[in-house]
Amino acid sequence: xxxxxxxxxxxxxxxxxxxxxxxxxxxxxxxxxxxxxxxxxxxxxxxxxxxxxxxxxxxxxxxxxxxxxxxxxxxxxxxxxxxxxxxxxxxxxxxxxxxxxxxxxxxxxxxxxxxxxxxxxxxxxxxxxxxxxxxxxxxxxxxxxxxxxxxxxxxxxxxxxxxxxxxxxxxxxxxxxxxxxxxxxxxxxxxxxxxxxxxxxxxxxxxxxxxxxxxxxxxxxxxxxxxxxxxxxxxxxxxxxxxxxxxxxxxxxxxxxxxxxxxxxxxxxxxxxxxxxxxxxxxxxxxxxxxxxxxxxxxxxxxxxxxxxxxxxxxxxxxxxxxxxxxxxxxxxxxxxxxxxxxxxxxxxxxxxxxxxxxxxxxxxxxxxxxxxxxxxxxxxxxxxxxxxxxxxxxxxxxxxxxxxxxxxxxxxxxxxxxxxxxxxxxxxxxxxxxxxxxxxxxxxxxxxxxxxxxxxxxxxxxxxxxxxxxxxxxxxxxxxxxxxxxxxxxxxxxxxxxxxxxxxxxxxxxxxxxxxxxxxxxxxxxxxxxxxxxxxxxxxxxxxxxxxxxxxxxxxxxxxxxxxxxxxxxxxxxxxxxxxxxxxxxxxxxxxxxxxxxxxxxxxxxxxxxxxxxxxxxxxxxxxxxxxxxxxxxxxxxxxxxxxxxxxxxxxxxxxxxxxxxxxxxxxxxxxxxxxxxxxxxxxxxxxxxxxxxxxxxxxxxxxxxxxxxxxxxxxxxxxxxxxxxxxxxxxxxxxxxxxxxxxxxxxxxxxxxxxxxxxxxxxxxxxxxxxxxxxxxxxxxxxxxxxxxxxxxxxxxxxxxxxxxxxxxxxxxxxxxxxxxxxxxxxxxxxxxxxxxxxxxxxxxxx
Numbered sequence: 115x116x117x118x119x120x121x122x123x124x125x126x127x128x129x130x131x132x133x134x135x136x137x138x139x140x141x142x143x144x145x146x147x148x149x150x151x152x153x154x155x156x157x158x159x160x161x162x163x164x165x166x167x168x169x170x171x172x173x174x175x176x177x178x179x180x181x182x183x184x185x186x187x188x189x190x191x192x193x194x195x196x197x198x199x200x201x202x203x204x205x206x207x208x209x210x211x212x213x214x215x216x217x218x219x220x221x222x223x224x225x226x227x228x229x230x231x232x233x234x235x236x237x238x239x240x241x242x243x244x245x246x247x248x249x250x251x252x253x254x255x256x257x258x259x260x261x262x263x264x265x266x267x268x269x270x271x272x273x274x275x276x277x278x279x280x281x282x283x284x285x286x287x288x289x290x291x292x293x294x295x296x297x298x299x300x301x302x303x304x305x306x307x308x309x310x311x312x313x314x315x316x317x318x319x320x321x322x323x324x325x326x327x328x329x330x331x332x333x334x335x336x337x338x339x340x341x342x343x344x345x346x347x348x349x350x351x352x353x354x355x356x357x358x359x360x361x362x363x364x365x366x367x368x369x370x371x372x373x374x375x376x377x378x379x380x381x382x383x384x385x386x387x388x389x390x391x392x393x394x395x396x397x398x399x400x401x402x403x404x405x406x407x408x409x410x411x412x413x414x415x416x417x418x419x420x421x422x423x424x425x426x427x428x429x430x431x432x433x434x435x436x437x438x439x440x441x442x443x444x445x446x447x448x449x450x451x452x453x454x455x456x457x458x459x460x461x462x463x464x465x466x467x468x469x470x471x472x473x474x475x476x477x478x479x480x481x482x483x484x485x486x487x488x489x490x491x492x493x494x495x496x497x498x499x500x501x502x503x504x505x506x507x508x509x510x511x512x513x514x515x516x517x518x519x520x521x522x523x524x525x526x527x528x529x530x531x532x533x534x535x536x537x538x539x540x541x542x543x544x545x546x547x548x549x550x551x552x553x554x555x556x557x558x559x560x561x562x563x564x565x566x567x568x569x570x571x572x573x574x575x576x577x578x579x580x581x582x583x584x585x586x587x588x589x590x591x592x593x594x595x596x597x598x599x600x601x602x603x604x605x606x607x608x609x610x611x612x613x614x615x616x617x618x619x620x621x622x623x624x625x626x627x628x629x630x631x632x633x634x635x636x637x638x639x640x641x642x643x644x645x646x647x648x649x650x651x652x653x654x655x656x657x658x659x660x661x662x663x664x665x666x667x668x669x670x671x672x673x674x675x676x677x678x679x680x681x682x683x684x685x686x687x688x689x690x691x692x693x694x695x696x697x698x699x700x701x702x703x704x705x706x707x708x709x710x711x712x713x714x715x716x717x718x719x720x721x722x723x724x725x726x727x728x729x730x731x732x733x734x735x736x737x738x739x740x741x742x743x744x745x746x747x748x749x750x751x752x753x754x755x756x757x758x759x760x761x762x763x764x765x766x767x768x769x770x771x772x773x774x775x776x777x778x779x780x781x782x783x784x785x786x787x788x789x790x791x792x793x794x795x796x797x798x799x800x801x802x803x804x805x806x807x808x809x810x811x812x813x814x815x816x817x818x819x820x821x822x823x824x825x826x827x828x829x830x831x832x833x834x835x836x837x838x839x840x841x842x843x844x845x846x847x848x849x850x851x852x853x854x855x856x857x858x859x860x861x862x863x864x865x866x867x868x869x870x871x872x873x874x875x876x877x878x879x880x881x882x883x884x885x886x887x888x889x890x891x892x893x894x895x896x897x898x899x900x901x902x903x904x905x906x907x908x909x910x911x912x913x914x915x916x917x918x919x920x921x922x923x924x925x926x927x928x929x930x931x932x933x934x935x936x937x938x939x940x941x942x943x944x945x946x947x948x949x950x951x952x953x954x955x956x957x958x959x960x961x962x963x
Contacts, residue, residue, distance in 0.1 A: 145175045149182075152189070161193040165209065172216050179216065186213075187222055194230065206230060221250040225257040232260070237267045238330035245849075255953045262852040268331040269850035271829060272551070273307060277847065278828040279551040280837045282542060286375070287314045287839055289417050289536035293371055294318035298410040300369040302326070302397060304356045304389055305376040308843050309336040312349045315373065324365050326352040335846050342842045356389045359397060368399045370410060373417045379474040379544065380555035380584045381421055381496075381532050387504055388582055390416060394501040401499055416498045420535045423494040423584065424545070425515075427573045429523035430484035433475065435645045436638040437527075437558035438565075444647065445654035445715050450743035452631040453736045457638050460560040471585050473638065474553040477529060477546035479862040481923070484546075487525060487567060488517045493577045494584070512576035512587070522568040528575065528586050530555040557586040570594030634736040639784045640709045642926035649918055649926070653810070654715050656912035657702070657776060660808050661720045664700055664775055699723040700775040701768040703754060705795075707780045709733050714741055716776065717750045725754040727764065765798045773804035779879070781814055782908055782920055785856040786930030788814075788877070788955050796879035811910045811917075813878040816957065818906035820946065822899040822937075823865035826855055830933040853932055853958075860905050860921055860929040868897045868940060874906060875950050875957060887952050890962065895944040900937035904948070904959055905929055932959045 148167045155164035168186045172179060190213050197206040210227045217223055228243030241264045247257035276282060290311065294301070299321050303312040306325035316323045327333040333353040340349050352364055361367060372393050376384040394401075398414030434440065437457040442449055458469055477484055493515065497503050531544040531554045544552035559565065567573065572592040578585050636644070643649065702716040705727045713724035714737065728734055734753050741751045758764070768774060777799045781792050799809050827833065831851045832844040872893050878884040907921040907929045920927035938961060940946065947962040 141174055145171050145178075148174075152185075156185075156189065159192075161189055161196060164189045165193045169212060169216075176216075183217065183220070186217075187220075190223065191226055194226070198230065198233075203234065219250055221247040221254050221257060224250065225254065225260060228257075228260060228264075232264055237264055240264050241268050241331060255956060259956050262854070265850040265852050268329065269335070269847060271855075273847060274832055274851070275551040275829050277308065277310070277832045277843060278837045280839070282551060283310065283837065283839055285536060285540050285542055286311060286373075286417075287318075289540040290314045290373060291318040292537065292539070293410060293415065293417065294320045296410050298371045298415075300324075300367070300411075301371045301373060302356075302359075302365070302369045302393070304372055304374040304393065305384070306336055306351070307332055307375075308847055309340050309349065309351070310838060310841060310843065311373045311375065312336075313340065313343055313345060313841055315371070316345050316348055320371075322369075323349045324352065324369065325349055326354055326356050326359060328353070328355040331850075335850075338846045339841075339843050342846065356397070357392050361397070365397070368397060368414070370399050370412070370414055371417065372398055372414070375418075377418075377421075377532075377534065378555075379553045380470075380472050380530065381423060382579055382582055382584050383470060385582050386498075387507055387579065390498055391501065391504050394504070401501070418534045418536045419499055419538070420495065420497045421532045422492060422535070423496075423530060423532045423577075424490050425493045425528050425530045425577075425586065426490045427487040427517065427519070427525055427567075428477075428484045428527055428529050429487055430477075430480060430526045431482045432480045433484075433556060433558055434524065434526045436473075436642045438560060439641055439644050441645055441647060444644065444711060445650040446718060447650075447711055447714050447740065448743055449644075449711075450739050452743075453739050454561075454631045454633050455636055455641060455644070455736075456560055456633060457558060457641055458635060459558050460635075471583050471587075472530070472555040472557050475529075475556050476553045479859060479864075481859050481861045484529075485521060485523055487519055487521050487523050488573060489520055491515065491517045493530065493586070494579075507579040508582075510578065512578035512585075514574065514576055516572050516574045516592075519567045519569055519571040519573060523566070525559050525562070525565045525567050525573065525591060527559055528557040528573075528589065530557065530584065530586065555584070557589070559589050562589075562591065564591075567591055568594070632732070632735055632739055634709075634732050636709050636733075639926055644709070644711070646924050646926050648922065648924050650711070650715060652912055652916050652918055653712055653778075654719070656810060656916045657712075657716050658719050659913050659916075660776055660806075661700060661716075661722065664806050665720055701725070701772060702776045702778070703727070703768070703774050704778040705754070705764055705780070706778050709736075710778075711737070711740065712778055713737075713751055714744065714746070717741070717746055718744065722750065722775075723752070723768070724750060725752050725757075725768065727754045729755060765795060765802060767802055773807065774799075774802050775804065775807045776810060777802065777807075778810045781811055781877075781879070781910060782927055784927055786858065786907070786920070786928045787854070787856060788957060790955050792955050793877070793879070793882070793885075794954070797882065800880065808913065809879045811912050812880045813876060813884075813911050815873055815909045815911065816875040816877075816906055817871045817909065818874045818904045818932075818948075818959065819867055819871045820869040820893060820895065820901045820940070821863075821865040821867055821903050821905060821931075822901060823863060823903050823931075825864045826903045826931055826933050827937075830855060853935075854930055855903075855933055856930045857928045858905065858931055860907065861923070863905065863931075865903070865905075866897065866899055868899050868901055869893050869895055869946075874948065874959065875952060877952070885952070889950050891948045891950055893946045893948060895940045895942060895946060898941045900939050901934065901946065901961070902937045903931045903933045905931040906959070934961065 148171045152164045152167035155167065168182060168189055171182065190209060194206050194209060213223050224243045224247040228240040228247065231243065232240035241261065244257050244261035244264055247254055248261055294315055295318055301315040301320045301323045303325035306312055306327040309325055312323050312325040325336065327336055330353065333351060337351055340346055340351065352359065359365060374386065376386045376389060378384050399412065400414060402408065402413040437459065439449065439455040459471055459473060496507065529546065531546065534542045536542065544550055544554065546554050571594050574590045574592060575586050576588045699721050702713060702722050702724045704710055704712045704725065709728060710726065713726040716722050717724045726737060728737065737751065779792060779795055779799065780789050783789055796809055831848045832838065834844055835842055872891060874891055910918040910920065919925065921929055949960045949962045951958045
């Protein structure tokens with residue numbers, strides 16, 4: 115950054131100008147000296163003192179604001195970095211507050227303040243600064259990217275989907291209308307969100323309506339929505355959680371109705387049990403006494419009144435590949451049997467932390483579909499109007515359930531949904547067979563020695579509510595050869611020992627492997643990556659080719675990149691060229707995120723010193739065990755973080771006099787977006803390669819196509835007032851819409867393709883001069899319709915013709931899509947021009963009109 119000296123005008127101070135002239139001269143002299151001192155401090159990298167000098171200058175000479183603005187920003191940001199590294203958080207925020215008093219309309223300072231807040235977990239506050247920066251400069255790319263990122267945290271995407279679900283809204287409205295019009299007078303909306311349920315109650319005629327919402331962003335949004343619908347003075351909004359509401363501090367008296375939809379796909383995951391226990395004990399009138407005829411205004415009740423929870427055992431390849439490692443060998447690397455990989459859903463059983471025991475899927479859109487293995491069964495019922503039942507949920511003994519297998523297959527998961535009984539007349543189902551905005555809760559089955567089942571077998575499990583989560587645990591299979599089921603297990607005669615042993619042997623339980631080997635918990639995306647055979651084979655081939663080109667004595671090391679006799683060749687290279695291997699190994703660094711066996715694959719291909727960047731101790735232990743199982747010399751694999759003094763500086767030389775042969779970077783997030791700062795990392799990596807060394811991948815090509823998809827439209831923004839039954843909500847919540855939808859499965863996305871796949875952008879990590887920050891792409895329309903979105907994916911080119919397709923069936927990556935603000939009508943044969951902008955690691959796609 116260019117630093118500028120400022121020379122103050124000479125002041126011709128004469129004695130006859132008096133005291134005022136002397137003051138002005140002194141001010142100018144002080145400002146001039148402070149500017150010079152600030153400059154010297156910057157040269158010495160004493161940013162704190164430089165910042166203090168600039169504060170003095172700007173307070174004494176506001177007329178210099180425009181002249182010193184850029185240098186002041188630079189100084190502020192550098193000083194803030196130091197303060198953050200020293201954990202002087204209050205001082206950091208004080209500096210930004212001082213800066214914003216001087217430059218209240220500076221979008222760059224606003225955005226930087228937001229970034230610090232976001233990193234520290236203050237997402238609501240960060241959103242405010244990002245939003246302000248965007249208002250000041252709508253084209254500010256950094257602020258735009260930051261706001262989109264924080265918007266996904268603050269206003270989760272399901273808000274849009276649910277508000278667009280007209281049927282869900284209508285059923286809730288009818289149930290609320292029914293009880294209010296029967297005489298219920300006071301209503302409390304718990305977890306109000308946008309306030310739509312509160313407005314239903316008010317419109318139905320409830321005299322007193324209260325609503326609480328803990329999220330600062332959603333609370334402020336609800337205030338705007340209520341005001342826009344002319345109910346500002348009629349609904350009292352509270353920015354607190356219901357557990358903190360006190361009478362009469364927050365509301366004057368107990369209410370006769372609580373309305374809420376604080377339920378997730380697993381019913382209890384958003385804390386509805388805890389909040390309703392508190393409501394019954396502190397906020398609601400007593401429940402209606404039996405056999406007494408009193409009006410609704412005199413007793414308490416809850417909407418929803420209760421729920422029925424259902425489950426079903428299923429076979430689903432997509433769930434399986436994300437939760438069970440199904441391969442024993444990957445690119446000639448043997449995965450040791452003593453390492454037992456599991457996903458977080460299984461680890462939650464024994465974890466001291468409260469981990470969600472299920473994942474969620476919209477089964478109707480799971481790639482490859484699913485197959486029911488049993489009939490649906492009722493897992494649990496709950497009455498939200500019964501305090502004692504709610505209190506007993508957490509302490510109740512687990513309920514044992516056994517269900518007969520009706521279809522042979524592979525037992526991959528227990529899928530759970532529920533029917534929400536709003537009252538005795540109105541209900542909502544989250545069943546996978548229903549057209550609903552809801553996903554289903556998925557409990558992957560893990561730890562069985564055999565997952566195959568056949569008709570007549572019995573699937574057994576325990577169901578309970580623990581730590582505010584619905585848990586399906588101790589899943590086991592009883593085979594049918596011995597005619598046993600769970601109820602008959604203990605009726606076997608103790609004298610018939612052979613029959614008992616055989617029956618017990620046929621009982622598969624998830625505890626079979628407990629205590630054996632090293633357990634290694636991986637995220638579901640990491641398990642899917644480990645199961646991605648083409649990914650590892652492509653890396654194996656590409657690494658092999660690069661190493662072949664770099665090893666001078668190729669005759670002694672016949673590289674076999676197709677995977678045949680590789681171990682034999684490796685041993686030959688060790689024996690024939692031992693001095694080379696000992697003193698001059700080739701250095702390979704894998705800085706891809708998460709669990710990766712690529713360093714081990716590289717180590718099997720020749721005289722290599724491979725470094726892994728995995729952080730977690732159990733991941734390092736697992737890699738060491740796999741290395742030993744593959745007869746790796748201990749010095750071949752090392753963990754890079756143990757060599758770094760500063761873990762934030764991940765990219766540097768392997769040794770002071772050595773450079774890397776291969777650096778493996780993560781370029782694409784599993785969400786379908788380009789990784790943050792990947793081009794900056796590539797620039798550093800290029801400086802750390804020796805001659806002939808390569809970055810993997812060498813370049814990435816983005817592909818996209820035009821589609822018509824009503825699903826993407828409904829998931830991205832609320833569509834006017836029709837789905838919200840006339841209430842004006844859309845303009846307010848749509849402030850938080852983002853133009854890109856992530857974690858999509860293009861294979862099952864409900865859409866109509868309107869063009870063929872087209873190359874949109876090429877990012878070259880080895881040859882950046884080939885990259886263009888802006889380009890126009892002409893896309894030929896192949897089918898008439900309305901373009902609503904542009905899904906995109908990537909071909910990741912490792913070496914020559916070796917590449918990975920992130921849209922393939924085996925891919926662990928998802929896809930993403932840009933959703934247009936307004937549909938564009940097109941006819942067969944039309945040509946649409948897309949404007950592709952690439953800034954840092956962010957890509958924007960717009961249609962040129």
